Every structure is written in C-alpha cells, then in structure tokens.
Amino acid sequence: MISPEAQARLEQFKAMPIDGQALKKLVEAGLTWLRANQQTVNALNVFPVPDGDTGTNMVLTMQSAWAEIDNLGHRNVGQMAAAVSQGALMGARGNSGVILSQLWRGFARALHNQENLDGPGLVRAFAEARDTAYKGVVRPVEGTILTVAKDVASAAKYALAETQDPFEILERVVPAADASVEHTPELLPVLKQAGVVDSGGKGLFYILEGMLRYVYGQPLDTPLATVQPLSAMNLENTLESIEPGQDFEVVVDFVPSGSLDLQKFYGELETMGTSIQVGEGEGMYRMHIHVPTENRYHPIDYVMTLGTITKVAMENLLAQMDAVGQKASPDSIELANVEPGQIAVVAVSPGRGIARVFASLGVAAIVEGGQTMNPSTQEILSAFENLPTDKVIILPNNKNIILAAQAAKDVTVKNVHIVPSRTIPQGLAAMMQFNPAGDAEAVAAKMGKSLGDVTSGEITTATRTVEIDGVSVEKGQVIALMNGKLVLSAAAVEEACMGFLDKAEAASHELITLFYGEDLAQSEAARLVDVIRAAYPSQEIELQYGGQPHYQLIISVE
Amino acid sequence: MGEETTTLGTIHISPKAVATIAYHAALQSYGVVGLAPKNLAEGLASSITHVPAHGISVLYNGEEVDIDIHVIVEYGTRITSVASSVANTVRYQVEKALGMSVHNINVHVQGLRVSNPD
Numbered sequence: 001m002i003s004p005e006a007q008a009r010l011e012q013f014k015a016m017p018i019d020g021q022a023l024k025k026l027v028e029a030g031l032t033w034l035r036a037n038q039q040t041v042n043a044l045n046v047f048p049v050p051d052g053d054t055g056t057n058m059v060l061t062m063q064s065a066w067a068e069i070d071n072l073g074h075r076n077v078g079q080m081a082a083a084v085s086q087g088a089l090m091g092a093r094g095n096s097g098v099i100l101s102q103l104w105r106g107f108a109r110a111l112h113n114q115e116n117l118d119g120p121g122l123v124r125a126f127a128e129a130r131d132t133a134y135k136g137v138v139r140p141v142e143g144t145i146l147t148v149a150k151d152v153a154s155a156a157k158y159a160l161a162e163t164q165d166p167f168e169i170l171e172r173v174v175p176a177a178d179a180s181v182e183h184t185p186e187l188l189p190v191l192k193q194a195g196v197v198d199s200g201g202k203g204l205f206y207i208l209e210g211m212l213r214y215v216y217g218q219p220l221d222t223p224l225a226t227v228q229p230l231s232a233m234n235l236e237n238t239l240e241s242i243e244p245g246q247d248f249e250v251v252v253d254f255v256p257s258g259s260l261d262l263q264k265f266y267g268e269l270e271t272m273g274t275s276i277q278v279g280e281g282e283g284m285y286r287m288h289i290h291v292p293t294e295n296r297y298h299p300i301d302y303v304m305t306l307g308t309i310t311k312v313a314m315e316n317l318l319a320q321m322d323a324v325g326q327k328a329s330p331d332s333i334e335l336a337n338v339e340p341g342q343i344a345v346v347a348v349s350p351g352r353g354i355a356r357v358f359a360s361l362g363v364a365a366i367v368e369g370g371q372t373m374n375p376s377t378q379e380i381l382s383a384f385e386n387l388p389t390d391k392v393i394i395l396p397n398n399k400n401i402i403l404a405a406q407a408a409k410d411v412t413v414k415n416v417h418i419v420p421s422r423t424i425p426q427g428l429a430a431m432m433q434f435n436p437a438g439d440a441e442a443v444a445a446k447m448g449k450s451l452g453d454v455t456s457g458e459i460t461t462a463t464r465t466v467e468i469d470g471v472s473v474e475k476g477q478v479i480a481l482m483n484g485k486l487v488l489s490a491a492a493v494e495e496a497c498m499g500f501l502d503k504a505e506a507a508s509h510e511l512i513t514l515f516y517g518e519d520l521a522q523s524e525a526a527r528l529v530d531v532i533r534a535a536y537p538s539q540e541i542e543l544q545y546g547g548q549p550h551y552q553l554i555i556s557v558e
Numbered sequence: 559m560g561e562e563t564t565t566l567g568t569i570h571i572s573p574k575a576v577a578t579i580a581y582h583a584a585l586q587s588y589g590v591v592g593l594a595p596k597n598l599a600e601g602l603a604s605s606i607t608h609v610p611a612h613g614i615s616v617l618y619n620g621e622e623v624d625i626d627i628h629v630i631v632e633y634g635t636r637i638t639s640v641a642s643s644v645a646n647t648v649r650y651q652v653e654k655a656l657g658m659s660v661h662n663i664n665v666h667v668q669g670l671r672v673s674n675p676d
Contacts, residue, residue, distance in 0.1 A: 094639065097636075098640055098643065137632075
C-alpha cells in the first residue's frame with residue numbers, strides 16, 4: 001500500500017531503537033498532524049456544551065506536553081514519556097484533554113525507567129494507558145475516546161503475535177484506531193443521531209496517525225483530502241497559517257459537473273498554493289486556498305474545468321496581514337494566549353530579541369520602549385485593553401517607565417498590578433515566578449519579591465563627560481551600570497563587562513546571561529562569552545540576542 | 559419546583575428528580591470517581607434512605623435552580639478541568655431533560671481517590 005520511499009524510511013526507523021529523542025519526534029508529529037486536522041475534529045462536536053471544541057482542547061493539551069519536552073535532551077525513553085505525561089497533565093483542557101492526559105500518564109508509567117521503547121514495551125504502554133484512562137471514571141461511556149484507546153491496546157496486543165517491532169505494531173494500530181472511530185456511532189446513539197463519529201476518538205486517531213505518517217515521511221501540515229460541511233469551514237483562522245509568498249486568498253464556490261475526485265483535486269491545488277480547505281453543502285462545493293500573486297487566477301481556471309463556478313472571492317492578504325501585524329507589534333513573536341480569567345503580563349522591551357525571550361516566558365503583550373524611548377501611557381494602555389481578561393500585571397523594566405505604567409493603571413477599569421522592575425534582568429527574573437492561573441495579587445507580590453534575586457548590568461557608551469557616584473567618565477568611554485547605578489568606566493566593552501562582573505561578584509553566583517544589543521556584532525559577543533568563560537569557569541554562561549539599541553550588553557547575574 | 563401548566567393540568571418536577579439527573583450526569587463525567595455526602599448528617603441519612611442522589615443538593619428559589627455537587631476526583635487528573643467538565647455535563651443533561659435553565663452549578667471537590675500512585 002505504501003510507497004517504496006515510505007517503505008525505505010520505515011526500514012531506516014526500524015534499524016534504530018526508539019529512545020527519548022525518537023519519542024519526542026513522534027510526539028511532535030502527533031501534535032502537528034492533530035493540529036492540521038483540528039477543524040475536522042472540532043466539526044464533530046455534537047453536544048452544544050460550552051467547554052470548547054474537542055479538537056482545540058486536545059491540541060492545547062498536546063501543545064502543553066510538547067512545551068514540556070521541547071528543550072529536553074533525555075535519551076531515556078521513560079524519562080521523556082514522564083515529561084510528556086507531566087506536560088499533558090498541566091495543560092489538560094476539557095474532557096477529552098483530561099482523558100488524553102490520563103492516557104499519557106499510563107503510557108509513561110509502563111515505560112518507567114526504560115531506556116528504549118521496544119515492541120512488547122509499546123504493547124504494555126498502550127494497555128497501561130487504557131487501564132489508567134478507564135480508572136478515571138465510574139461509568140465509562142463506550143463509543144468515546146476510551147473505546148478507541150481500548151481497541152488500540154487490543155490491536156497492539158494482537159500485533160505482538162506477528163511482530164516484535166514497535167513501528168510494525170504502530171502500522172497495525174493506526175488502522176485499528178480508524179476502524180474503532182468509525183464504529184463509535186454504533187455504540188453511542190447520540191453520535192448516530194447526529195451522523196458523526198466521536199470527536200475525542202478521532203483526535204486520538206490523528207495523533208497516532210501523525211506518528212505513522214512521520215515514520216513514512218508523509219507531509220504533516222496539510223489536512224488529508226477531506227471535505228467538511230460548509231458550516232464547519234473556518235476561514236477566519238486561516239490567516240494565522242499564512243506563509244510568505246502566499247499573498248492572495250481565493251475562495252471559489254462551484255457545482256462540479258460530475259463526481260469530484262478529491263485526491264486529484266487536492267493534488268492539483270497543492271501545486272498552486274497552501275491552506276487548502278474544501279467544504280460541501282447540498283451539492284455545492286467551496287474551495288479555499290492561499291496562492292502567490294502570480295498564481296491568483298490559476299485556482300479559478302482550474303475549477304472552471306471541473307464544473308460551474310457560482311461565486312469567486314479574492315482578497316489580498318498582504319493588506320489583511322498589515323492590519324493584523326499592527327495589533328501584534330513586533331512581528332512573528334509568539335505571545336502567550338490569554339484566557340478569560342487568567343492573568344496577562346504586559347512587558348516593556350527595548351529590543352526584538354528581548355521581546356522574544358519575554359514572550360517565551362509567557363508575556364501576553366509587549367510594549368516597545370526603553371531608556372531613550374519611553375512608551376506613553378496610552379501605548380501601555382492599548383497593549384492590554386483588548387486582552388480578554390481583566391487581570392493585568394505590568395513589567396516596566398525601566399525606572400523611567402514605572403510612572404507611565406502607574407498612570408495606565410489609574411486610567412483603566414481593569415485590575416492592574418505593577419511589578420516595579422527597573423531593568424530587563426529584573427523583569428525576566430519576575431517572569432520566572434509568573435503563574436497565569438494564580439491570584440493576581442499574590443502572583444504580583446511573588447514576582448515583586450524576586451526582583452532582588454538578580455543583579456543587573458548594562459554596558460553602554462557615555463554620551464557626555466560627567467562625574468557621578470564617584471566615577472568620572474569621558475564622553476565616548478564605555479560605562480557599566482549595576483542595578484541602574486554607574487559603577488565604572490572603561491576603554492572597551494570587554495573591559496567594562498569584566499569590571500562589572502567583578503563588582504557584581506559573579507564568581508559567587510551561578511548564571512550569567514548576556515543580551516547583546518544591535519550595536520554589537522554576534523561574533524564579538526561570542527568572543528566575549530569565551531573570555532568570560534575563561535575567567536568564570538564554574539559559572540553557566542548564556543548568550544542571547546537582545547536587539548536593544550544603545551546598550552551593547554545587558555547582563556543578568558543570578 | 560419547575561411547574562408548568564398545560565391544558566390537562568400542571569406538571570411538578572421535584573428537586574429530587576433534578577438531583578437524580580445531576581447525579582447520573584456527574585458520574586458519567588470523566589475524572590469523577592464518586593460523589594460524597596456534603597456532611598456527616600447527610601451521609602447517614604442517605605445511607606438509610608438510599609437516595610440515588612447523595613452528594614447533590616438542588617436549590618430552587620421560585621425562579622432559578624442552583625445545583626451543588628460534591629465529588630471525589632481521580633488523583634492525577636487536572637482537577638480544574640474535571641470540575642468544569644462536570645459542571646458543563648450536569649448543566650447540559652439537566653437542561654436537556656427538563657427544558658429549564660440552571661442558574662448556578664457549584665462543584666465541590668470533597669476528596670481525591672488515589673488508584674495509581676506515581
């Protein structure tokens with residue numbers, strides 16, 4: 001059934017043991033494929049229960065699992081699985097998300113302390129996953145994700161009679177999961193009435209199938225050639241997945257003259273563009289695609305050959321993206337998603353790199369600004385006014401911005417706490433204590449307390465000749481500030497940096513982080529790191545791109 | 559509670575009936591491994607009378623229905639997610655069965671059951 005290339009790739013995989021890193025890849029593949037098919041799963045929701053959509057909940061749960069392991073280097077498969085389980089548990093959303101997290105929990109327990117994942121181990125892990133998931137409910141409802149997990153476990157057990165290879169077991173498990181999902185309406189009448197299969201089970205199937213597709217080397221980012229009900233087509237969100245070069249969105253409504261060969265249809269469309277979606281309702285089809293400017297008429301010409309076009313809509317995405325881009329100021333930085341009721345953090349950042357670090361720590365909005373470019377109260381205000389929560393924490397990250405933050409707090413009706421961070425390192429230290437689901441006041445207090453845990457250094461060039469705090473500085477010299485106070489002047493960045501580290505007593509601390517600004521070349525920064533490493537061999541040293549203007553270096557010692 | 563006048567007469571729905579629906583809905587929610595009496599007196603009473611709805615209390619003030627649910631949750635699940643899905647399931651099932659809206663659903667997690675220590 002599978003192509004020779006896929007077969008070859010499978011053989012390659014079979015030759016290697018599944019260690020922690022291999023499992024990580026498989027989890028990533030499962031997540032990616034689930035995400036690609038998220039809308040399909042969402043469309044299966046029959047209950048009008050407002051606990052979010054199943055597909056979205058499962059994706060968020062898997063995403064949390066992925067975030068937990070993203071940076072892990074474990075070779076041990078047991079440790080990796082435990083981390084997946086931990087992440088899934090922390091991020092479990094909705095019913096299906098909780099069940100998914102329990103499946104991972106059982107899976108991980110079966111692999112406890114195992115070096116590699118072999119066939120019998122996989123079978124045990126599937127069985128333990130099923131058992132753990134079933135223990136979580138008094139009256140298990142059949143025809144749900146639980147049933148699919150059960151059928152997966154039995155399929156794996158039967159497969160073991162034929163092969164000991166975990167990948168070959170996976171090859172047998174995926175079709176079994178598919179069949180189990182298709183069978184769910186027979187077990188759960190409400191599904192049959194609604195004419196759908198179980199959404200959670202389908203989600204689980206996509207995770208497993210994603211792993212297998214990864215092994216086969218099949219693409220994971222475009223959903224399979226499926227047709228969804230017209231009402232389920234979600235064209236608003238497609239903007240998120242826009243890629244450079246895909247400048248036009250084309251939506252064509254048409255009635256095919258014969259029956260539509262979907263595989264071929266998708267195949268043709270894939271040569272033209274991305275973000276393909278096809279919907280169907282009462283014989284009418286709707287096709288959605290993003291294409292480069294020069295291809296913008298191709299989908300229309302192609303669909304013309306298939307049937308009668310009833311409507312064509314075309315939109316220039318560049319214009320739309322500009323509008324979207326203005327809202328999320330520094331482009332392509334992934335800010336934390338805030339749920340209603342959670343706490344959102346607004347951080348002031350002088351540079352792209354620093355903004356990205358803040359975003360990775362869970363900041364929901366970034367205001368550009370710093371020493372020489374203080375943001376206005378209005379800019380701070382508009383950063384959080386539109387967030388879907390009324391609990392806000394502001395990190396000014398500069399002593400001159402604390403007042404503007406205070407003013408924003410006075411103007412808004414939202415419940416705002418200010419953690420008076422005076423430097424970037426203080427802001428980052430505070431973010432380490434951040435918990436979006438906590439009590440806003442307690443979280444802010446905890447963040448405030450952590451400000452003293454870190455010594456901040458800033459290296460810049462003096463703009464005038466002056467004597468402050470007993471240090472005399474000539475214009476053009478490099479100066480170092482420690483926690484905002486001028487501590488020394490030097491001829492070059494390296495000298496200032498080493499002098500600062502000495503004053504900050506870096507030798508008795510553990511971690512030195514350098515953020516190099518736009519005025520300092522990366523190679524120069526890397527060379528500095530080597531110099532520091534030689535002088536402080538027992539300290540951990542990290543180098544990050546900060547992108548801040550004027551300050552060659554911002555240094556954090558903790 | 560829940561009176562409705564039809565051409566044939568009136569329909570009364572007792573709080574106990576509502577509680578029974580809520581009880582079964584709660585037990586079908588994933589992560590819930592049992593319901594718990596909210597206090598000792600209720601525990602004794604329900605063990606004597608075998609009320610099929612212990613751990614549930616239904617309040618009706620003439621206009622709105624409030625339901626309190628006391629549950630035992632499986633250890634190792636994300637409790638907030640379980641609790642919110644109990645509330646959703648119970649609300650959905652009660653509203654579907656009775657055709658009236660439920661005002662508040664309060665979920666009290668009375669305890670955890672440890673069946674898989676890890």
